[in-house]
Amino acid sequence: MVNAYAPTNLQGALDALSSERLIPYAGGTDLMVKERHAAPFLFLNRIEELRRLTEDAEHLRIGAALTYRELLRHPLAPPILKEAVSSIAAPAVRNTGTLGGNVANASPKGDGALVCFVADSLVRLVGAGGAERVLPIAEFYEGRGRTVLRPDELLVEILMPKRWLAGYRYCKVGARKALAISRVSFAGLYAAEDGVVAHVAMAFGAVEDVVVRRPELDRLLVGRTLDEARALKEEVLAAWDKALVPLKGRVPAEYRKRVCLNLARDFLEGSLGT
Numbered sequence: 001m002v003n004a005y006a007p008t009n010l011q012g013a014l015d016a017l018s019s020e021r022l023i024p025y026a027g028g029t030d031l032m033v034k035e036r037h038a039a040p041f042l043f044l045n046r047i048e049e050l051r052r053l054t055e056d057a058e059h060l061r062i063g064a065a066l067t068y069r070e071l072l073r074h075p076l077a078p079p080i081l082k083e084a085v086s087s088i089a090a091p092a093v094r095n096t097g098t099l100g101g102n103v104a105n106a107s108p109k110g111d112g113a114l115v116c117f118v119a120d121s122l123v124r125l126v127g128a129g130g131a132e133r134v135l136p137i138a139e140f141y142e143g144r145g146r147t148v149l150r151p152d153e154l155l156v157e158i159l160m161p162k163r164w165l166a167g168y169r170y171c172k173v174g175a176r177k178a179l180a181i182s183r184v185s186f187a188g189l190y191a192a193e194d195g196v197v198a199h200v201a202m203a204f205g206a207v208e209d210v211v212v213r214r215p216e217l218d219r220l221l222v223g224r225t226l227d228e229a230r231a232l233k234e235e236v237l238a239a240w241d242k243a244l245v246p247l248k249g250r251v252p253a254e255y256r257k258r259v260c261l262n263l264a265r266d267f268l269e270g271s272l273g274t
């Protein structure tokens with residue numbers, strides 16, 4: 001058994017993964033705080049295919065091992081993602097930490113993952129022999145710290161739809177302004193066309209085991225005139241009140257729920273006008 005693999009291309013990484021159990025290692029900022037590691041590491045940071053940010057007609061295609069530092073400097077990275085990434089830790093962590101690691105780590109507090117959720121991103125997974133799966137991000141998760149990723153698969157890209165990213169709100173509520181893990185986080189997208197609500201999306205982090213995204217609630221407002229949407233706002237907030245069930249934690253669940261609803265109200269009132 002080797003101690004670690006450091007392939008320089010995706011095929012080499014997949015070949016190594018198909019030969020033995022390995023732990024993908026992107027920036028190591030989540031992995032390195034864990035005491036024990038049950039298998040050798042597969043370093044991803046030298047794989048060019050995983051470190052690109054490109055676009056096609058519909059999506060930004062964000063390589064899983066692109067670092068936060070690279071994302072922040074990239075002209076294609078959307079402002080909502082840059083704002084979320086800027087709130088993560090400190091420069092030392094952002095120099096090596098990656099969006100792919102944030103998504104694969106499957107923490108409901110992941111600030112980058114929250115943006116992937118609100119944008120209804122897809123994840124592209126590639127396994128041994130090149131077998132590929134593209135899944136909506138919500139289907140990638142089985143629970144806190146658990147994903148559907150198979151041992152022979154890598155998260156290769158995040159496909160973020162470009163269409164609705166311009167009008168956004170991002171808010172992270174932490175214990176302090178910098179170096180804070182989210183107590184609650186919120187991301188919202190909004191667009192209106194010709195006085196009609198064209199798109200609404202909300203997502204909440206650090207509430208349940210997985211980031212909460214309920215498109216069916218947001219759709220209550222879509223296709224409505226601004227007046228109709230304003231009239232429906234309380235109904236939508238009441239639906240969110242029922243839908244959000246914060247887990248018990250160090251920060252009381254009731255408080256976190258109240259903050260979530262306040263953030264949602266603020267976002268809707270700012271978007272629709274009061």
Ligand SMILES: Cc1cc2nc3c(=O)[nH]c(=O)nc-3n(C[C@H](O)[C@H](O)[C@H](O)COP(=O)(O)OP(=O)(O)OC[C@H]3O[C@@H](n4cnc5c(N)ncnc54)[C@H](O)[C@@H]3O)c2cc1C
Pocket residue numbers: 023024025026027028029030031032033044064065087088089090093096097098099100101102103104105109110111112149153154155156179180181182
């Ligand atoms: C001091 C400190 C402060 C932090 N603050 C924040 C914060 O404010 N907000 C926040 O969201 N996070 C924070 N984090 C957590 C961490 O920095 C992020 O989650 C980061 O994005 C993880 O990325 P990484 O590349 O370092 O992942 P790694 O540690 O390399 O990997 C994380 C997990 O994902 C798996 N993995 C990584 N890449 C792939 C891939 N391509 N395919 C399959 N599996 C993969 C790994 O095997 C591992 O299980 C903080 C961490 C530290 C140490």
